[in-house]
Structure formats: C-alpha cells, structure tokens
Amino acid sequence: MxxxxxxxxxxxxxxxxxxxKLENLQSISYDYLMERILDGNEKFSCDNFMNILKECEQKSANSCYKIGFLHLKGSCVEQNKEYALEYFRYACKLGNVNSCLLSGWLFEYYKKDLDLALEYYKISCDINYIFCNDLAFFYKHKKKDEKNAMYYFDKACSVGNLTACGNLAFILEKKSGVSEYSIALNQKACNGGIKHSCHNLARNFEKNNKINIAMKIYKENCNNGFxxxxxxxxxxxxxxxxxxxxxxxxxxxxxxxxxxxxxxxxxxxxxxxxxxxxxxxxxxxxxxxxxxxxxxxxxxxx
Missing domain, CATH: 1.25.40 (Serine Threonine Protein Phosphatase 5, Tetratricopeptide repeat)
Structure with missing residues (x-):
C-alpha cells in the first residue's frame, strides 16, 4: 500500500x-510583567485593597501601581482600563517604571494614542534600559523607523534583555544577511533561554552548512516546546x-x-x-x- x-x-x-523561518520580532516585557506580578500577588488578599489605596493616596508609587494593575486585571474590583491608566500614569510620575511601560501599552492598544504611547515607552526606557526593547519594537512596527529600533534594541541587549538581542540579530540578518555578530547575538539570547533565538541560531548554522550543530539545537528547542x-x-x-x-x-x-x-x-x-x-x-x-x-x-x- x-x-x-x-x-x-x-x-x-x-x-x-x-x-x-520566523518573520516576527518579540515584545515580551508586558506579558512577562503580567506573569511576574500575578506570581508576586498569589498571597494578595482583597481585604488589603483599602490599605493599598490609602498608601497610594500617600504617594506610594508601588501601591498606586498595584491599584492600577488590579483595575487592569479586574481583580478585587471591576475591570476598568481608564482607572488603570490613571493610576499607572500617577505611579509613573512617582517613578514606578512598570507603570510607565503599562501606560505606554494602554495608550498604544487601548487609547490608540501613539504619541502618548511613545512618550511613556521613552520614559520607561530612560528609567531602565531593559524596557528599551518595547520602545524599539514600537519604533519598528508603529513608526517604521528601523534606525531607532536598532539603536534601542542594542541598548536593551547591552543590559541583559536577551529578547532584544534576538530582535537585533533578526533585523541585522534581514538587512545584511547572517554575520558573525548576528550569530553571536542569537547565541547569547539562546543561551539565556529565548526559544525564538535558538531557532534562528539553528537556521544560521544550517545556512552555513553546519547541519549537525543545527539539528542538535533544533532538537533541544523542540524538546523545550518550540x-x-x-x-x-x-x-x-x-x-x-x-x-x-x-x-x-x-x-x-x-x-x-x-x-x-x-x-x-x-x-x-x-x-x-x-x-x-x-x-x-x-x-x-x-x-x-x-x-x-x-x-x-x-x-x-x-
């Protein structure tokens, strides 16, 4: 038969x-942030909500951030993105970088105000270069500004944002093909557990006719669920x-x-x-x- x-x-x-072949960049800070805060608040009791609200009124940036987050997720209170944005903007003004990032995210995807989204992404990047990945992603996809995208991916990569390293490698390879530098960036990101970059690293080796190395990386990445x-x-x-x-x-x-x-x-x-x-x-x-x-x-x- x-x-x-x-x-x-x-x-x-x-x-x-x-x-x-993967044709997309990664912007994971928001998803990672959500998962991290959820994990950090597993023991959070809604009975503490009023105390946290009072702390926010006393200009506790972290407490205002928590109130904004609870409104965004609809935990302890009814989901309300307007209130979430209000608290995030206030917490950002008080210096909470996560709130600056989420303000940018809400302006981009909820309010559709790209100018204010850019403003808050810049603030979060200035406070902590780790978040420059999101600013770079915004420049690449919303502003179609590849030069600034590469600049900020490089900034984020330089302080350990491995997703940004992979994103920078992706743009470089699209522009100029595979190079020793792009392979090194993918290797760095892959070593840190970025599965997209492991996949692209394997493709790098495959293009260079190092098929056995490529197959080994593919297999490891496959076993990790990619x-x-x-x-x-x-x-x-x-x-x-x-x-x-x-x-x-x-x-x-x-x-x-x-x-x-x-x-x-x-x-x-x-x-x-x-x-x-x-x-x-x-x-x-x-x-x-x-x-x-x-x-x-x-x-x-x-």
Whole structure:
C-alpha cells in the first residue's frame, strides 16, 4: 500500500513544505510583567485593597501601581482600563517604571494614542534600559523607523534583555544577511533561554552548512516546546531520507499547531487515507500547500 501511494505522490507532484523561518520580532516585557506580578500577588488578599489605596493616596508609587494593575486585571474590583491608566500614569510620575511601560501599552492598544504611547515607552526606557526593547519594537512596527529600533534594541541587549538581542540579530540578518555578530547575538539570547533565538541560531548554522550543530539545537528547542524547531528538524531529517525519524518530529509539530508539518506528514504518509487526513488538517489550518495537495489528489481521482 505504501509503495502504491508513493507512486501516486510522484505522479501528481505534491508539494513539500520547507523549513519555518520566523518573520516576527518579540515584545515580551508586558506579558512577562503580567506573569511576574500575578506570581508576586498569589498571597494578595482583597481585604488589603483599602490599605493599598490609602498608601497610594500617600504617594506610594508601588501601591498606586498595584491599584492600577488590579483595575487592569479586574481583580478585587471591576475591570476598568481608564482607572488603570490613571493610576499607572500617577505611579509613573512617582517613578514606578512598570507603570510607565503599562501606560505606554494602554495608550498604544487601548487609547490608540501613539504619541502618548511613545512618550511613556521613552520614559520607561530612560528609567531602565531593559524596557528599551518595547520602545524599539514600537519604533519598528508603529513608526517604521528601523534606525531607532536598532539603536534601542542594542541598548536593551547591552543590559541583559536577551529578547532584544534576538530582535537585533533578526533585523541585522534581514538587512545584511547572517554575520558573525548576528550569530553571536542569537547565541547569547539562546543561551539565556529565548526559544525564538535558538531557532534562528539553528537556521544560521544550517545556512552555513553546519547541519549537525543545527539539528542538535533544533532538537533541544523542540524538546523545550518550540514546535517550529520540531518542523525544521523533520525537514532536515527528511532531506537525509530519514522519513521515519522525520515523521516523529512532524507529528509533534503538527500537534503543536505547525500546519506545514501536517502537510509534510501527508507527503510521507504510508497510505492515501492518512495522507488525505493530514492534508485536510493542514488546509483547514490555513496551510496553502495542504490545500493544493488535497486538490491534486481529488483532481487525480476524477
């Protein structure tokens, strides 16, 4: 059955998906901030709300920040982003850098006021260079100002924001290709646990024909739950005609939402039924190759 299906595959010229390259920068400070504060307030009791409010009225920047955060999350009080912004702006004025960042975020995504968003992102960056990543991200995507984006990614990277190091490497490679410096930036970020950068580092080595090093990094990143790396490892194995090994990693990536892996599972399937199921899953998930392959098989049957 496998042999018969492979003959059909060759005859109808199905499409195989190549490696996944990441086309996005990361702005993680807000999400990280949310997780960190939630963890820090696991023991927070709503009974303390009025005490914290009084401390805020006495110009405690951290207490005003907490009140703003509770309004933003809808914890202890009804969710109200207007109140959250009011408290964040006040706490920022008192010197709380997290509040400056969140003020910028609310102006960007909630109020749609890019000028004020930029103002608060700049304040947070000036207070702590770690937050310059968010300012750089804003310059890149909202202002389309790559020069300032690179400047602030570099600033954030220089004080240990590893996401910013990966973002700087990404822009440099888009502009000038892979270099020793961009590889070093990806390596630094990857060593610090930035999975996007580990994936890009593996692609760097793959482009330089250091496939064994690339595959090792892909595998480690895949085992850490970064499914795009599972897909790329599958592609590398398939190119070595190790389809059974490739199938394991395609399956992991497909189950993790990488639709191009679902397509490739269809491509190397043992039988037509499995192939159709995987192509359909890929197509339903928005993968163009999956849809094309599905149509090719259906048209062949007519």
């Amino acid at each position: 496998k042999r018969l299906f492979l003959v059909v595959v060759a005859f109808v010229n199905l499409t195989f998906a190549e490696d996944v 499914y795009a790396s599972c897909h790329n490892l599958g592609v590398a194995l398939a190119k070595q005609n190790l389809n059974m090994d490739a199938k394991v990693f395609y399956k992991k990536a497909c189950d993790g939402g990488i639709m191009s892996s679902c397509n490739n599972l269809g491509y190397i399937a043992n039988n037509k039924k499995d192939a159709l199921n995987y192509f359909k899953k890929a197509c339903d998930g928005g993968d163009k190759n999956g849809c094309e392959n599905l149509n090719k098989i259906y048209n062949k049957e007519k």
